[in-house]
Amino acid sequence: xxxxxxxxxxxxxxxxxxxxxxxxxxxxxxxxxxxxxxxxxxxxxxxxxxxxxxxxxxxxxxxxxxxxxxxxxxxxxxxxxxxxxxxxxxxxxxxxxxxxxxxxxxxxxxxxxxxxxxxxxxxxxxxxxxxxxxxxxxxxxxxxxxxxxxxxxxxxxxxxxxxxxxxxxxxxxxxxxxxxxxxxxxxxxxxxxxxxxxxxxxxxxxxxxxxxxxxxxxxxxxxxxxxxxxxxxxxxxxxxxxxxxxxxxxxxxxxxxxxxxxxxxxxxxxxxxxxxxxxxxxxxxxxxxxxxxxxxxxxxxxxxxxxxxxxxxxxxxxxxxxxxxxxxxxxxxxxxxxxxxxxxxxxxxxxxxxxxxxxxxxxxxxxxxxxxxxxxxxxxxxxxxxxxxxxxxxxxxxxxxxxxxxxxxxxxxxxxxxxxxxxxxxxxxxxxxxxxxxxxxxxxxxxxxxxxxxxxxxxxxxxxxxxxxxxxxxxxxxxxxxxxxxxxxxxxxxxxxxxxxxxxxxxxxxxxxxxxxxxxxxxxxxxxxxxxxxxxxxxxxxxxxxxxxxxxxxxxxxxxxxxxxxxxxxxxxxxxxxxxxxxxxxxxxxxxxxxxxxxxxxxxxxxxxxxxxxxxxxxxxxx
Amino acid sequence: xxxxxxxxxxxxxxxxxxxxxxxxxxxxxxxxxxxxxxxxxxxxxxxxxxxxxxxxxxxxxxxxxxxxxxxxxxxxxxxxxxxxxxxxxxxxxxxxxxxxxxxxxxxxxxxxxxxxxxxxxxxxxxxxxxxxxxxxxxxxxxxxxxxxxxxxxxxxxxxxxxxxxxxxxxxxxxxxxxxxxxxxxxxxxxxxxxxxxxxxxxxxxxxxxxxxxxxxxxxxxxxxxxxxxxxxxxxxxxxxxxxxxxxxxxxxxxxxxxxxxxxxxxxxxxxxxxxxxxxxxxxxxx
Numbered sequence: 001x002x003x004x005x006x007x008x009x010x011x012x013x014x015x016x017x018x019x020x021x022x023x024x025x026x027x028x029x030x031x032x033x034x035x036x037x038x039x040x041x042x043x044x045x046x047x048x049x050x051x052x053x054x055x056x057x058x059x060x061x062x063x064x065x066x067x068x069x070x071x072x073x074x075x076x077x078x079x080x081x082x083x084x085x086x087x088x089x090x091x092x093x094x095x096x097x098x099x100x101x102x103x104x105x106x107x108x109x110x111x112x113x114x115x116x117x118x119x120x121x122x123x124x125x126x127x128x129x130x131x132x133x134x135x136x137x138x139x140x141x142x143x144x145x146x147x148x149x150x151x152x153x154x155x156x157x158x159x160x161x162x163x164x165x166x167x168x169x170x171x172x173x174x175x176x177x178x179x180x181x182x183x184x185x186x187x188x189x190x191x192x193x194x195x196x197x198x199x200x201x202x203x204x205x206x207x208x209x210x211x212x213x214x215x216x217x218x219x220x221x222x223x224x225x226x227x228x229x230x231x232x233x234x235x236x237x238x239x240x241x242x243x244x245x246x247x248x249x250x251x252x253x254x255x256x257x258x259x260x261x262x263x264x265x266x267x268x269x270x271x272x273x274x275x276x277x278x279x280x281x282x283x284x285x286x287x288x289x290x291x292x293x294x295x296x297x298x299x300x301x302x303x304x305x306x307x308x309x310x311x312x313x314x315x316x317x318x319x320x321x322x323x324x325x326x327x328x329x330x331x332x333x334x335x336x337x338x339x340x341x342x343x344x345x346x347x348x349x350x351x352x353x354x355x356x357x358x359x360x361x362x363x364x365x366x367x368x369x370x371x372x373x374x375x376x377x378x379x380x381x382x383x384x385x386x387x388x389x390x391x392x393x394x395x396x397x398x399x400x401x402x403x404x405x406x407x408x409x410x411x412x413x414x415x416x417x418x419x420x421x422x423x424x425x426x427x428x429x430x431x432x433x434x435x436x437x438x439x440x441x442x443x444x445x446x447x448x449x450x451x452x453x454x455x456x457x458x459x460x461x462x463x464x465x466x467x468x469x470x471x472x473x474x475x476x477x478x479x480x481x482x483x484x485x486x487x488x489x490x491x492x493x494x495x496x497x498x499x500x501x502x503x504x505x506x507x508x509x510x511x512x513x514x515x516x517x518x519x520x521x522x523x524x525x526x527x528x529x530x531x532x533x534x535x536x537x538x539x540x541x542x543x544x545x546x547x548x549x550x551x552x553x554x555x556x557x558x559x560x561x562x563x564x565x566x567x568x569x570x571x572x573x574x575x576x577x578x579x580x581x582x583x584x585x586x587x588x589x590x591x592x593x594x595x596x597x598x599x600x601x602x603x604x605x606x607x608x609x610x611x612x613x614x615x616x617x618x619x620x621x622x623x
Numbered sequence: 624x625x626x627x628x629x630x631x632x633x634x635x636x637x638x639x640x641x642x643x644x645x646x647x648x649x650x651x652x653x654x655x656x657x658x659x660x661x662x663x664x665x666x667x668x669x670x671x672x673x674x675x676x677x678x679x680x681x682x683x684x685x686x687x688x689x690x691x692x693x694x695x696x697x698x699x700x701x702x703x704x705x706x707x708x709x710x711x712x713x714x715x716x717x718x719x720x721x722x723x724x725x726x727x728x729x730x731x732x733x734x735x736x737x738x739x740x741x742x743x744x745x746x747x748x749x750x751x752x753x754x755x756x757x758x759x760x761x762x763x764x765x766x767x768x769x770x771x772x773x774x775x776x777x778x779x780x781x782x783x784x785x786x787x788x789x790x791x792x793x794x795x796x797x798x799x800x801x802x803x804x805x806x807x808x809x810x811x812x813x814x815x816x817x818x819x820x821x822x823x824x825x826x827x828x829x830x831x832x833x834x835x836x837x838x839x840x841x842x843x844x845x846x847x848x849x850x851x852x853x854x855x856x857x858x859x860x861x862x863x864x865x866x867x868x869x870x871x872x873x874x875x876x877x878x879x880x881x882x883x884x885x886x887x888x889x890x891x892x893x894x895x896x897x898x899x900x901x902x903x904x905x906x907x908x909x
Contacts, residue, residue: 423808455810462801470802472823481819485809527805534809 021191021224022050022073022110027085027095029068029077029248040296042068042081044248045321048241050192055218055225057235057256060245061292061549062520066228069245070194073226074112075102089192107134111190113182115197120181121169127154127180128165134187157183158213174411175206179213186217192224199234203410204576208620211238230550232271233622236260241328244268247303248295250322254329262344264331267304267551269343274554278579278606278621285561285583286346287554291519302332307551310339366434367570368399368422368458368538373431375417391417392428393594399538404564404571406581406602408617409591415574419540422572423460436537456486459531463543465523469515475501475526476511482533500529504559521552525559532563538570539563545580557583578617582606590614648899651892658889661708662716669702673859682874692875694867703859704881710860711848712889714775715840721779722836726786727829731817733787734794745791748784756781757843764852774853778843782836789832793825827904834897838890845886861886 029043043065050056060066072083075094087094089109094102106112114120121130131150132140140146151161157179159165169177178198185193195214199207215238218225229235235242236256244252244259244267252265263269273286290307302308305315312335322330333339375392392414399405409415420426422433424443433441440446440454462468469478479500480493488496498508504525515523524544531539541560545553557580563569573584581588581602588605590598590613598611609615644652660668671689677697684692691700733744760777767773797803798821806816822829848854848862856863861882868878 420804423804425804425807452810455808458808460805460808462805464801468801468805470806470820470824473820481806481811482809485811530805530809 021052023088024048025086029072029083031081041299042295046250050224053222055239056241057227057239058243059235063292064245065248066245070196070228108188109190110192111185113185113195113198116201123169126166131183134184136188153183174202178210194226196228205620237622247293247298249303251332253322258329264325264336265333266308266310269346273346276579276583278582285554285558287558288551365401366398367401369434371396371432373428375428399570402568404585406585406588407574413591414594419542456534458538459536460540461527461531461544464547465520468527471515475513482530486534504529520548540572542574651895654892661705662712665706665709669705671699671702673703673706682871684875691877691881694878700878707859707861714844715837717775718779718782718840719833719837722782722786723833726783727790730787730790731794734791735798735817748787752784778840786832790829793828797821797824827901831897831901834893838893
C-alpha cells in the first residue's frame, strides 16, 4: 500500500481511519489587500494526506505556493494571508486554530526546517544552545540530562559536540549549520517534519550529504517528511510521493517512480526534458517558453495552458482538480489520455540523444591568457589581527578566440574572484592577465585608449538578475547607455536597442518598462543584451541561470548558445552545475579552494574524471 | 498655526491625492504649505504692517483687530509672525540646500571610491562632527560680529557631517550590488555612475536627510536669534520675538506662544514629511 493516498475525499477518509498523521483537504491560501477588497489566490484547493513514516515532496517553482502551503500547515501565514479548507494533524484542525493550540503543535508534533542556514540560526547562540533551547521543557530544566541530550542530538545529525558544540553559526560551514538546525527542529521528536528547501543554499556535495541524512533520520525515527523543493531530482531522490504545484494549482500527484518514468502532465514532462543532462551533450535544449504566471491570473483555467505545447482553447477556459489516472496517480491535465504517448516520447528523446561533445568553435589564437593569478582578501577586525583569506592561488588558463571555457567549483572556490579580476572590478595580488596581447592585470595602469578597447572587449552577466539592473532606469535607458558606451551617438541608439531586445527574445515595448515589471528570466535577458550591446569578444557568465526558475533556465542557456552561434563570442562560463558545463563549454577547469585541480576537454573531464574532487562532484549529482 | 485662505483652495484642488495620504502627513503638508506661502508672500498677506507702531496701545492681549495681540511697541504679533517666517526659515533653507549640493556628493564620493577618498572625507566629517555646533556658532559670531549670512555659512558648514555620513552609508549598500559592477564593466566614468546610477537609488535617504537637516538648522537659528546672535534686535523673526516675548509674558502671552508654536509645528511637520517621503521613495523600487 502506498504511503500517501490519493487526494480524493473517499481515500482521504480511508487513510484517516488508518491513523494518518496529516490530512490536507481543499486547502486554499489567499492574500487580502489593505482595503480588504482585493483578494489574490496564492494556493488553490490543494489536497493530500501523509501517513506516519511517509515522505511527500511538494515541487514547484517560485510563485507555485509551495512555501505558503507549508506555512498554512504550521499556522505561520503572514498577517494579510488567510487559509481556508482543512489541514488536520490526526484529529486537530489547524486551519483557524488559535495561537495557543498551534504553539502546542509546532515543534512538538509538526516541525519546520528552513532554507537559509545563514540567517535561520541566532548568531549569538552556539550550536549547543540552539539545540538545548528546542528541547522539551522537562528535559531542559534538568541540566545534566539536558547536556547529555544535546550531545546525543548533535551526534545524531553528525555534529561532534566536543568539537563543534560551542561554536557559533559564523564559525560553522553551511552544511554544519543545516545539521544544527535539523537537530534543533527534531529536538521535540515531531511526528511530521516540514523541510522547506533545506539544501537549496548548499553546495552540491553538501546537498547530497544533507539529503541522505534527512532520509536516514526519517526512516530510523519513522516520522513523516514533507519536503518542499523546486528541484524534481531532489524530490525523486528523497520522497516516495511527489506533488507538482504550479502557480498555486496541483498539476500532478503520484509516486516518484511513476512521475519520473511516465509523467501524466505536460508540465512535469517538459520540466524533466528541459533540465539539461550532465552525461551527454544535447544539440538543442528543450526550453519551456514563457514565464511562470501569477497564481491569481490563472485561477479559472489550467495554470500551465499558456506555456503548454498541447494546449487547446478549452484548457484556458476550464479549471479542474487533479483526476486519477492510475494507481495512486492523479493529473490535472484534461487531455492526458490523448497526449500520454507523446509525453512518454518526450522523456525518451531526452535520454536517447547521441553522446558527443560540443563542437569547438575555437581557433588557435589566444584571446585571454591568465598566468599564475593570485587574489586574497583581508578581513579587518576591531580587536585582534586582521586575517588574510587566499581566494585564488596561482591559477593559469587561456581562452582561445571563439572558445567557451567552463570554470567549475563550489562556493568559496574562487571562481567569482577570477571573473572580477578579468573585468578589472578588483585587482589581483600576483600574476598576469592578458587580453588580446594587452596586459590588463592592473586596469588603473592602462592608458585611456587601451582601457576603452579592453572595456569594449570583455563583458559580464551576473548571477542575480534582481540586483544586476538599476531599479530606477527603464530597460531602454539601460541598453541605450550600454550602446553609447561603445561610442555610438545618442540619437542612433533607438534602433539598436530594439535589435538588442529582439536578439535576446524580448519585444520592442520592453524598452519602456522598468526592471520591477520583469520576471527573473526577462531581467537576465536584459542583462545579457546589455553585455552584448558593446559587442564584446569575451562574455563572462557568472552563474547566469543559478537564480532562475527551473523552467526558464533552459531558455537562457539556449539563448547564450544562439548568441555564440551567431556572433562566435568567446565565453568564460562560471557555474557549479556540471550539466550546464556539459551543454555550454568545450573545455573545463575544476577549481577547488582557489586552485585548479583538473582541466581538459569537457567530455573527457566529465566522462572520466581523474581528480578525487571532480569524481565527488560528479557522484553528488542526483539524476 | 492658522491656515490662510490660499491654502484651503489649494488643498481642495489636490483633495483626491490628499485623501490617500496618512492623516498626520496631510496635516503636515498643509502646515508646510502655509509656512511656504508665508515665506514667499509674507508682507502681502499680513493683515497689518508688521513694523507699524501703535505706542498709545502698547502691549495688549488678543482682540478682533489684533488676533494675537500686540507687543510693547504696539506692533501686530500675528503679522510679525507671518513676515518673520522668512527670516526664520531662509537660513535653514539655505543650510538644507548646501547639505544637498555639497554634503550629498561628498558622501557619495566617500562611499563609491572608498580607500583614501573615503578616509579624507570621512575623517573630515568626523572632525566637524566633534565640534559642538551651537557653541562654535556662538563663539565665531560673537568674535567676528558677522551678520545673518555669516551665521548661515557657519551653520551650513557644521551641518555637513550628518549628510555625508548618511549618504555615504546608503552609497555603500548600493555600490556593492551587481548593477553598479555592470556599468563599471561598461567603462562608464565614476561621476557618471554616481549621478545616474547611485544617486537615484540613495535619493530616499538623501531627501529625508535634507529635511532633517532643515529642521536641525531651524532649531539652531531660533536658538541663536533667541540669544540675540546673528540677528538684529527688533527684527521680525520667530526666535527674536520669543526673546522679547518673555518680558511681556503676563500682558500678552501670545507674543511667546505664537512664535513658539510656529517653530514646533514647522519642525514637526517637516520631520513627518521627511519620514513620508523616505517611505514613498523607497516603495518605488519594491
